Amino acid sequence: GENVEQHPSTLSVQEGDSAVIKCTYSDSASNYFPWYKQELGKRPQLIIDIRSNVGEKKDQRIAVTLNKTAKHFSLHITETQPEDSAVYFCAASPPSGTYKYIFGTGTRLKVLA
Amino acid sequence: NAGVTQTPEFQVLKTGQSMTLQCAQDMNHEYMSWYRQDPGMGLRLIHYSVGAGITDQGEVPNGYNVSRSTTEDFPLRLLSAAPSQTSVYFCASSYGATGGTEAFFGQGTRLTVV
Numbered sequence: 734g735e736n737v738e739q740h741p742s743t744l745s746v747q748e749g750d751s752a753v754i755k756c757t758y759s760d761s762a763s764n765y766f767p768w769y770k771q772e773l774g775k776r777p778q779l780i781i782d783i784r785s786n787v788g789e790k791k792d793q794r795i796a797v798t799l800n801k802t803a804k805h806f807s808l809h810i811t812e813t814q815p816e817d818s819a820v821y822f823c824a825a826s827p828p829s830g831t832y833k834y835i836f837g838t839g840t841r842l843k844v845l846a
Numbered sequence: 847n848a849g850v851t852q853t854p855e856f857q858v859l860k861t862g863q864s865m866t867l868q869c870a871q872d873m874n875h876e877y878m879s880w881y882r883q884d885p886g887m888g889l890r891l892i893h894y895s896v897g898a899g900i901t902d903q904g905e906v907p908n909g910y911n912v913s914r915s916t917t918e919d920f921p922l923r924l925l926s927a928a929p930s931q932t933s934v935y936f937c938a939s940s941y942g943a944t945g946g947t948e949a950f951f952g953q954g955t956r957l958t959v960v
Contacts, residue, residue, distance in 0.1 A: 734905075739888070742886070764946065765946020765947075766946075767946070767948065767949070775953075776936065776951040776952060776953050776954055777889070777936070777951050778951070779948045779949070782946065782948070784946055822888060822889065824889075826946050833879075833891065833894060833904070834879070834889075834891065834938075834949060835891070835905075836881075836888040836889040836890070837888055838886060838887055838888040839886075839888050
């Protein structure tokens with residue numbers, strides 16, 4: 734079955750700097766890759782996603798890149814702000830549907846003011 | 847629009863007790879899933895359903911049962927609680943479109959088994 738590895742587990746950056754979180758997946762059939770942000774004590778919420786027919790997607794300060802050949806995808810946050818501090822999860826989903834997300838183990842991002 | 851609602855938010859059980867975690871969604875989503883979240887282990891899929899009357903096992907199904915009699919509801923049953931089931935449980939739902947769609951999560955149930 735699918736396996737998703739996520740690195741790093743913790744990441745501290747200075748406010749205004751960029752942050753990059755990387756994930757690799759094992760099942761080449763996976764075709765949907767969302768990123769979720771989870772603030773302390775809250776539910777995970779989608780911040781950006783990418784499909785396998787796209788190499789890059791951007792939404793304001795957030796971007797995701799996908800390398801299907803290498804089976805890895807990355808989250809890029811530019812101009813980080815204190816409110817970006819949270820746990821970020823990547824996930825991979827098979828073509829059959831998003832009821833079977835396989836999540837990475839999460840990255841705790843701390844943005845230092 | 848309430849989205850995905852879980853009850854209870856907090857629960858303490860004694861070892862061996864059984865209970866049902868409730869999950870309801872009002873978005874007419876076909877897909878519903880249960881995850882458990884443990885420190886350092888991310889979100890792991892317990893059971894999922896692709897529609898009323900259809901359920902299947904995820905990564906960590908042992909000790910849990912599910913059923914889906916309606917589109918809206920997807921309860922998770924702990925048969926005989928064990929300390930290893932202490933966790934935060936999230937229910938999620940999504941629209942059944944191919945190609946991937948957003949999963950909406952409930953607020954979570956924080957379960958402690960003593």
